[in-house]
Each structure stands twice: as C-alpha cells, then as structure tokens.
Amino acid sequence: MPTLLALDASSNACSAALMIHCDGRDEVLSRFALAPREHTRRLMPMVDELLAEAGIELCQLDALAYGRGPGSFTGLRIAAGVAQGLAFGADKPLLGVSTLAALALAAHRRYHLRYVMPALDARMGELYVGAYRCRDGELESLAEDAVLPPERLILPKGYEDTDWVGVGSGWALWESMPATVQAGISQCFNELAPAAEDMVRLATRQFAAGEGRQPHLVQPVYLRDQVAWQKGR
Incomplete structure (x- = not known):
C-alpha cells in the first residue's frame, strides 16, 4: 500500500x-x-x-x-x-x-449502505449529485456526477426500485425534489461532508x-x- x-x-x-x-x-x-x-x-x-x-x-x-x-x-x-x-x-x-465518491464511501463505511446518492448544495438553486453502488469497500458509479436543479433530480435509470439512501448537504433541499425521488429514498444523512x-x-x-x-x-x-x-x- x-x-x-x-x-x-x-x-x-x-x-x-x-x-x-x-x-x-x-x-x-x-x-x-x-x-x-x-x-x-x-x-x-x-x-x-x-x-x-x-x-x-x-x-x-x-x-x-x-x-x-x-x-x-x-x-x-x-x-x-x-x-x-x-x-x-x-x-x-x-x-x-x-468529492461525491468520497461521500458515498463514507456512507458505506459508516452505515454499511449499498446504494448511495451523494448530493451537495451547489448554490444558485442547484445540486451536485451522483449515484453509487457500494460493496466490500468498492464503489461502482451508476450515473455520471452532475449539476442540476433539485426539481430535475431522478433516480438512475434501471434502478428506480432500489432502496436508495441520500447523503450530503444537498438533501436539505428535499422539499424541492420530485415525489418519485422522495419515494425512492429510504433515509437521508444530511450531516455527512x-x-x-x-x-x-x-x-x-x-x-x-x-x-x-x-x-x-x-x-x-x-x-x-x-x-x-x-x-x-
């Protein structure tokens, strides 16, 4: 190492x-x-x-x-x-x-989460967001890291029925996110940085x-x- x-x-x-x-x-x-x-x-x-x-x-x-x-x-x-x-x-x-991959790894290490959507408040009414599958300390990106308004956030295609967890400051904008996203997120850890x-x-x-x-x-x-x-x- x-x-x-x-x-x-x-x-x-x-x-x-x-x-x-x-x-x-x-x-x-x-x-x-x-x-x-x-x-x-x-x-x-x-x-x-x-x-x-x-x-x-x-x-x-x-x-x-x-x-x-x-x-x-x-x-x-x-x-x-x-x-x-x-x-x-x-x-x-x-x-x-x-930074989004680091947030996903933090959630995986601390809480043993498998499907993680890290999001950071990008200001100007937007989010920085990614989506990762985590297993045994390894990450697989399921969507490109992107910047977009919370109203346009969607779950990764093909993984809409997955039990997702949101991490990072961007999830403080929960009320502005679509109902389909809210339904697909089982819990959020806004405090992770x-x-x-x-x-x-x-x-x-x-x-x-x-x-x-x-x-x-x-x-x-x-x-x-x-x-x-x-x-x-």
Missing part, C-alpha cells in the same frame, strides 16, 4: 488524511474540522501534524491527492493549490478524487491503477457546464 497524503476543502469542512503502512497493516491518520472560510489557515497545520505523527517527511510520500470536486469553487482552488505546490516540491504524482480520510482510501486505489499524474495536469472539476444526468458506462 502506498504512503499517500490527501487534502480536502470542497465544503465548509477542511480535512487532511495520511495513509501509512505500520506494523504489518494499513492505517489512516486524519484531521477534520468544520471551518468555513478558514481552509487556507487550517490545511498546512493539518499536514504538518500528520507527518509529525507518522514520523515521516514529505519526500517519503508516494503520492498526494485532493478533493477535485464538485464543491465550493474557492475551496477547490485552495486544496488544488496546496496539493499541487506540495507535489511539485516533493516531485510526487498527484491524484484528484471525486466530504472528508480526506475517505479520499485517501480512494486515492490509493487510483494510484495502484496508475492514475497518478504530474501536478500541473490535475485540475478541479466544477461541473457547471455538465447538466446531463445519465447512467454511467
């Missing part, structure tokens, strides 16, 4: 996580804080604390990762800038991790698949120009 550092600032939360191999097992060290408008001040101290706790230097990492979006425009740029700067300085590859501890797990798999890239080639994903809600292929 690689030694990998992940950062996230895509929402009101700010977080960092470090995957290490210790005493024959993989361990995730993490920091998380609800800190609106404090991401710039909080991220680097979190990184320093994690490296110190693990007793390693930045140069000993195999790769870095960050929450690429969708999410707060400002937060995504902050996390991207910090992660790119650290990756450049350490001459390490960088990976971008979907994207976190680096889930991103670092996803990033290790991406790294093993050879998806690490030069830092300047990894860019945030905003989704504002992508409005289709289609089943993933």
